[in-house]
Amino acid sequence: MVKNKKQKGSDAERELIHAFWKMGWAAVRVAGSGSMKYPSPDIVASNALRRLAIECKAVGEDKKYLTQQEIEQLTEFAQKFGAEPWLAIRFDNENWYFFSLDDLRNTKGNNYALDLLLAKQKGLLFEEVLGIFKQEKLKL
Amino acid sequence: MVKNKKQKGSDAERELIHAFWKMGWAAVRVAGSGSMKYPSPDIVASNALRRLAIECKAVGEDKKYLTQQEIEQLTEFAQKFGAEPWLAIRFDNENWYFFSLDDLRNTKGNNYALDLLLAKQKGLLFEEVLGIFKQEKLKL
Numbered sequence: 001m002v003k004n005k006k007q008k009g010s011d012a013e014r015e016l017i018h019a020f021w022k023m024g025w026a027a028v029r030v031a032g033s034g035s036m037k038y039p040s041p042d043i044v045a046s047n048a049l050r051r052l053a054i055e056c057k058a059v060g061e062d063k064k065y066l067t068q069q070e071i072e073q074l075t076e077f078a079q080k081f082g083a084e085p086w087l088a089i090r091f092d093n094e095n096w097y098f099f100s101l102d103d104l105r106n107t108k109g110n111n112y113a114l115d116l117l118l119a120k121q122k123g124l125l126f127e128e129v130l131g132i133f134k135q136e137k138l139k140l
Numbered sequence: 141m142v143k144n145k146k147q148k149g150s151d152a153e154r155e156l157i158h159a160f161w162k163m164g165w166a167a168v169r170v171a172g173s174g175s176m177k178y179p180s181p182d183i184v185a186s187n188a189l190r191r192l193a194i195e196c197k198a199v200g201e202d203k204k205y206l207t208q209q210e211i212e213q214l215t216e217f218a219q220k221f222g223a224e225p226w227l228a229i230r231f232d233n234e235n236w237y238f239f240s241l242d243d244l245r246n247t248k249g250n251n252y253a254l255d256l257l258l259a260k261q262k263g264l265l266f267e268e269v270l271g272i273f274k275q276e277k278l279k280l
Binding site: 028031040044 | 164176178186221
């Protein structure tokens with residue numbers, strides 16, 4: 001069960017890595033992000049102009065709780081590295097939804113509870129985070 | 141033997157990770173850099189102003205040969221990510237020496253053979269790569 005969960009997490013991260021490279025970005029999975037004492041995200045991606053530090057959650061449950069510590073560590077890393085901090089969450093059979101940390105803070109105070117409804121309301125799609133939809137809108 | 145070599149490489153990478161954080165940089169080890177089809181370095185580090193993509197070699201032998209492919213992949217990743225490509229090499233009981241790819245090219249044509257003497261002649265120390273010695277010199 002634990003191993004399956006871990007495997008599920010790794011597979012989900014690889015899925016995002018593929019998506020980034022497909023869009024011309026460079027992206028890497030971070031090794032043993034839990035095993036060293038430093039804050040670190042699951043994925044670091046860049047297109048040489050923007051850098052993203054991403055914490056990934058692939059969940060089977062209806063709701064996902066995030067700890068204050070997870071958010072703080074992502075913030076700390078992103079600040080030091082000079083990257084935008086993002087939380088990416090994927091509920092089973094759904095798209096990835098991306099949250100900026102400000103949106104997380106505004107939704108549930110210090111609780112950081114996320115469910116699919118909230119993700120659909122407040123989350124951004126992968127292409128939106130990369131600014132692809134935005135550009136198309138500007139063309140109209 | 142293979143496992144020992146791999147372990148030695150991981151330990152050496154962790155050593156550099158610690159050094160970066162100690163200097164106020166954020167640094168991560170890249171997961172399974174060989175297992176996905178994308179070019180990726182062993183370490184990505186940043187202080188929000190500069191970003192470094194580092195290929196690490198910790199070697200027991202007197203001489204280390206690098207393949208053309210390793211150099212090309214490092215170059216490709218660094219370009220896409222917007223990072224400086226560096227090769228870091230540490231011979232047993234010696235300091236880390238850093239090479240920019242230009243210096244590698246100039247030394248041995250397409251062979252990329254590195255030994256300790258060359259490292260001491262042409263390589264930069266960790267602090268030099270981070271610009272610490274430079275700043276001290278400017279103060280005089």
